[in-house]
Amino acid sequence: MRKTEATILLVDDDEDILFSARLILKKYFKEVISTTDPKTILNHLTQKHVDVMLLDMNYKRGFENGKEGMYWMEQTKEISPTTTVILMTAFGSIDLAVNALKKGATDFILKPWEAEKLYAIVRSGVDLSRSLQKNQQLKTIQQRKDDDFQKQTQHVIGNSPSVQKAIRLMKKVAATDANVLILGENGTGKFVFAKELHLLSDRKKQPFVHVDLGSLNENLFESELFGYAKGAFTGAEKDNVGRFELAKGGTIFLDEIGNLPLHLQSKLLTVIQERKISRLGESMERMIDVRIICATNAHIHEMVEEGKFRQDLLFRINTIELPLPPLRERKEDILLLAKHFLNSQSRKYKKEVDGFSKSAEIALENYAWPGNIRELEHVIERAVIITDHPRIEEDDLHFSKKKMETSSSDLPLNLDAAEKILIATALKKHMGNISKAAAELGLTRAALYRRIEKHEL
Numbered sequence: 226m227r228k229t230e231a232t233i234l235l236v237d238d239d240e241d242i243l244f245s246a247r248l249i250l251k252k253y254f255k256e257v258i259s260t261t262d263p264k265t266i267l268n269h270l271t272q273k274h275v276d277v278m279l280l281d282m283n284y285k286r287g288f289e290n291g292k293e294g295m296y297w298m299e300q301t302k303e304i305s306p307t308t309t310v311i312l313m314t315a316f317g318s319i320d321l322a323v324n325a326l327k328k329g330a331t332d333f334i335l336k337p338w339e340a341e342k343l344y345a346i347v348r349s350g351v352d353l354s355r356s357l358q359k360n361q362q363l364k365t366i367q368q369r370k371d372d373d374f375q376k377q378t379q380h381v382i383g384n385s386p387s388v389q390k391a392i393r394l395m396k397k398v399a400a401t402d403a404n405v406l407i408l409g410e411n412g413t414g415k416f417v418f419a420k421e422l423h424l425l426s427d428r429k430k431q432p433f434v435h436v437d438l439g440s441l442n443e444n445l446f447e448s449e450l451f452g453y454a455k456g457a458f459t460g461a462e463k464d465n466v467g468r469f470e471l472a473k474g475g476t477i478f479l480d481e482i483g484n485l486p487l488h489l490q491s492k493l494l495t496v497i498q499e500r501k502i503s504r505l506g507e508s509m510e511r512m513i514d515v516r517i518i519c520a521t522n523a524h525i526h527e528m529v530e531e532g533k534f535r536q537d538l539l540f541r542i543n544t545i546e547l548p549l550p551p552l553r554e555r556k557e558d559i560l561l562l563a564k565h566f567l568n569s570q571s572r573k574y575k576k577e578v579d580g581f582s583k584s585a586e587i588a589l590e591n592y593a594w595p596g597n598i599r600e601l602e603h604v605i606e607r608a609v610i611i612t613d614h615p616r617i618e619e620d621d622l623h624f625s626k627k628k629m630e631t632s633s634s635d636l637p638l639n640l641d642a643a644e645k646i647l648i649a650t651a652l653k654k655h656m657g658n659i660s661k662a663a664a665e666l667g668l669t670r671a672a673l674y675r676r677i678e679k680h681e682l
Contacts (some may be wrong), residue, residue: 309350385555399425409549412599431475439481457506483523596667
């Protein structure tokens, strides 16, 4: 039989107990170490990761109060929080063991034990330790992301009245825990505003977790957001923490919430109302402490009228509604943003590019920017890469005069009609290639498919 890769530490002042436990457990686990002196526990914990520690509660003859065991259990949990501690105790000390469970022990086993019982309880302890390690790794990864996010985050840029209005509202809301719904077309900066809300809040030192509901398979919705218990479904070999738990104390950003199907909207509504989650395959409820920010590019109020989005969920997520203007409505910010992206992309590609020619500036200002700020950033990055000039020239932007003229003046003012024309033009240009058309429009493939269906293209 193949042994499980795990380290088990046995701590008891009775050599016979240690011998018996080693004899049983060595058949199942890769490494089983033992000690009669609890003072050596810390040395073992610092030398290698111990998955499970079986710990006796009493070491001094005549003292049966379990204080020593409790002390070493607490020391262990402080140094190695992912080590599972299982207490060994005699029948008369069950009350002590129960008290220890309340203070951090995972389980206890009565002496003398049956071999099958001992193996089963240690095997469960190993599984729990692995789950705790994985969750700790996820939290560490998230913390690194948060640290990078704090250092590299791109703050809101813009002097136009519409953007300044949005910034003022954002600053008023940031200090509260009010749920915020950010509305705007693709590429208008919804993600940047959500990050800025987090950074201006009292939760800024806690995680910021981004969930793109538009790309999330609905079959994975519950397991991704709420987590799952071991055995909840085929392949669920260990407990797994969900995004809501990962965001504990911080902010969860539910992007593209308008894409969420109705049957999942009800589940999300329950979580937001109750502030509790249950992992998939688990009945226990867990309290969540997160700030919820949502965003969508959909006409969500129209979706409510059409029965495609729950009104009660909308009430919950838009305590404050933060609309973001498209770039074509904030033309005075185009050059400001373009210069910002030029500086960052020049550093990234280690090229000395100093500003834009006058014709390039005119071209930038006259273009309608259907992909908004995201498209602008993409255009500037491409220009920095291909230019052979000390400044960005109009030719580097790859705009044609016809494209600029039609984008600024020939498009109808009705947003739906203009959207239909832009999508049809992009599909024609890329000969039906959805990926390329979506990239140029600043949309995801899923979002473009929805619009194609909407406009019957």
